[in-house]
Amino acid sequence: MKRSLLVAMPPLLVLLIALLLWEGVVAAWKLPAYLLPSPSAVARACWEERARLGAGTLQTLMASVGGFGLAALIGVVAGSALGSSRMLQRGFYPLALLFQMVPLVAIAPLLVIWLGYGLRSTLAAAAIVAVFPVLASTLDGMRGTDAGLREIFGIYRAGRWARWWKLELPSAVPSIVTGCRVAAGLAVIGAVVGEFVSGYAGDQAPLGIVITASMREARTDLVFAAVALSACVGFLLFGIVSGLGWLLLRRWHASAVQEN
Amino acid sequence: MSVDGRALRGGLGVRVRDARVQFQGTDALANASVHIQSGEFLSIVGDSGGGKTTLLRAIGGLLALTSGSIDFTDVAGASVQVGPRDVGFCFQEGRLLPWRTVAANVALPLELEGVGKGERLDAAHAMLERMRLVGVERKMPSQLSGGMRMRVAMARALVTRPRLLLLDEPFGALDEFTRVALDEELLSLARESGATCVLVTHSIQEAVLLADRVLVLRGRPGVSQTPIAVSLPSRDEDGRMSLEFASLCAIVQRELRAGSERAA
Numbered sequence: 001m002k003r004s005l006l007v008a009m010p011p012l013l014v015l016l017i018a019l020l021l022w023e024g025v026v027a028a029w030k031l032p033a034y035l036l037p038s039p040s041a042v043a044r045a046c047w048e049e050r051a052r053l054g055a056g057t058l059q060t061l062m063a064s065v066g067g068f069g070l071a072a073l074i075g076v077v078a079g080s081a082l083g084s085s086r087m088l089q090r091g092f093y094p095l096a097l098l099f100q101m102v103p104l105v106a107i108a109p110l111l112v113i114w115l116g117y118g119l120r121s122t123l124a125a126a127a128i129v130a131v132f133p134v135l136a137s138t139l140d141g142m143r144g145t146d147a148g149l150r151e152i153f154g155i156y157r158a159g160r161w162a163r164w165w166k167l168e169l170p171s172a173v174p175s176i177v178t179g180c181r182v183a184a185g186l187a188v189i190g191a192v193v194g195e196f197v198s199g200y201a202g203d204q205a206p207l208g209i210v211i212t213a214s215m216r217e218a219r220t221d222l223v224f225a226a227v228a229l230s231a232c233v234g235f236l237l238f239g240i241v242s243g244l245g246w247l248l249l250r251r252w253h254a255s256a257v258q259e260n
Numbered sequence: 261m262s263v264d265g266r267a268l269r270g271g272l273g274v275r276v277r278d279a280r281v282q283f284q285g286t287d288a289l290a291n292a293s294v295h296i297q298s299g300e301f302l303s304i305v306g307d308s309g310g311g312k313t314t315l316l317r318a319i320g321g322l323l324a325l326t327s328g329s330i331d332f333t334d335v336a337g338a339s340v341q342v343g344p345r346d347v348g349f350c351f352q353e354g355r356l357l358p359w360r361t362v363a364a365n366v367a368l369p370l371e372l373e374g375v376g377k378g379e380r381l382d383a384a385h386a387m388l389e390r391m392r393l394v395g396v397e398r399k400m401p402s403q404l405s406g407g408m409r410m411r412v413a414m415a416r417a418l419v420t421r422p423r424l425l426l427l428d429e430p431f432g433a434l435d436e437f438t439r440v441a442l443d444e445e446l447l448s449l450a451r452e453s454g455a456t457c458v459l460v461t462h463s464i465q466e467a468v469l470l471a472d473r474v475l476v477l478r479g480r481p482g483v484s485q486t487p488i489a490v491s492l493p494s495r496d497e498d499g500r501m502s503l504e505f506a507s508l509c510a511i512v513q514r515e516l517r518a519g520s521e522r523a524a
């Protein structure tokens with residue numbers, strides 16, 4: 001408890017000082033709210049528009065969590081498939097690398113065509129950007145399986161399935177956890193960018209739509225509020241994934257086990 | 261097939277004839293011939309890089325010979341094929357799965373063979389009991405000392421009741437006290453299981469203390485010499501202090517040194 005406080009204190013302090021400075025600068029230069037709203041103005045907007053922002057946050061959270069979940073599933077399955085077959089890996093991995101370089105904003109209109117406006121599209125957008133790190137880390141982790149342990153499985157004539165489920169996948173878990181943490185952050189980015197293009201603009205509009213709409217109305221305070229909330233969604237998802245990862249990795253690290 | 265019926269089958273005999281192994285055209289093992297008797301304990305010593313590991317792996321079927329042959333026989337001397345349960349391996353690194361408990365690690369060979377959960381855990385438990393490892397079954401390998409990890413690795417190697425136990429410098433990374441304790445453990449295990457044991461070690465004392473015969477692989481790549489028969493009044497503390505022990509160590513030492521002089 002004391003240690004977590006020690007970790008949390010410094011960045012919170014820095015954040016507080018930055019907000020105070022920001023507040024001071026806006027007041028001193030009398031900056032117009034459409035250019036740079038003060039933190040207190042943003043907080044006020046948060047409160048006044050809480051219904052809209054709350055609904056938007058929920059939509060973005062669903063797209064991010066759903067997209068991340070889908071990406072984790074597809075990434076581990078596809079990564080495992082590529083990891084178990086040299087042929088598949090040669091055929092598909094370079095294409096996966098290339099595919100990953102296609103900018104999401106360029107694909108988003110296609111998602112609208114195929115999936116329509118709304119959660120299905122934004123969830124898909126989140127999944128698309130998040131899948132590659134999971135796939136790559138799964139593949140990497142599997143390939144990094146200790147040769148000595150592989151030999152043990154060979155000695156006892158383990159089948160392909162047993163090799164994967166009992167050796168390669170567990171070996172890859174630390175790497176997969178790292179990949180998933182990266183993917184968690186990316187999923188939120190993917191969701192919000194997806195929403196810019198394919199978000200459903202109604203009373204349940206997601207944060208990406210709140211941002212673009214507020215920008216057009218020169219409600220910069222709302223833009224800031226929505227940005228801050230999407231960052232919170234990112235933190236939340238990252239926190240959950242890190243926590244789950246810690247629970248899994250506990251089995252690999254003696255120190256973590258002994259603390260209990 | 262039940263786990264217990266295996267103890268009766270007796271150790272495997274191994275006939276190695278003119279074994280030669282090359283890696284990328286260079287010899288790792290030049291010429292090894294030895295006839296290991298059923299139930300015998302054979303130690304292999306030799307220069308580092310002389311091909312001891314290579315010979316052991318070839319016997320275990322982990323790599324193919326470039327030329328020569330390795331055959332297995334039963335107690336009666338009849339030729340037999342070996343299955344995955346017949347051979348147990350013990351490596352210096354232990355090679356335990358870090359994400360599995362001790363019990364699940366020991367049960368692994370049976371699990372991979374499709375033995376049911378209850379039966380394999382019972383077998384693992386019995387083996388751990390025999391290795392005096394009761395109480396650590398639910399621990400993770402990283403929570404154990406080096407000596408305990410090695411005992412777990414030995415328990416895993418023995419859980420299938422192998423007829424041939426291959427040990428590659430199993431205690432090389434341990435301190436002297438732990439090593440002596442494990443040597444004694446290994447000796448009694450080898451005797452009660454009836455399995456043939458082949459131990460690679462860099463310690464001449466260990467080789468002599470445990471073995472019925474010591475095989476010297478001389479030079480680099482190694483060439484096998486005529487095995488040196490070991491007869492000691494006892495294998496305990498007194499045995500280690502005996503004149504016979506000292507003179508056998510000296511004989512092995514001389515056999516080895518002749519090799520390094522030739523190489524130099």
Ligand SMILES: Nc1ncnc2c1ncn2[C@@H]1O[C@H](COP(=O)(O)OP(=O)(O)O)[C@@H](O)[C@H]1O
Nearest residue numbers: 283287288306307308309310311312313314315
């Ligand atoms: N997989 C391998 N590929 C290439 N060379 C190898 C391989 N394994 C062993 N060697 C070489 O074969 C020789 C014998 O190795 P090894 O059997 O490990 O010796 P020892 O166990 O007696 O120290 C060494 O020169 C080693 O470098």
Ligand SMILES: [Mg+2]
Nearest residue numbers: 312313314428
């Ligand atoms: Mg070696």
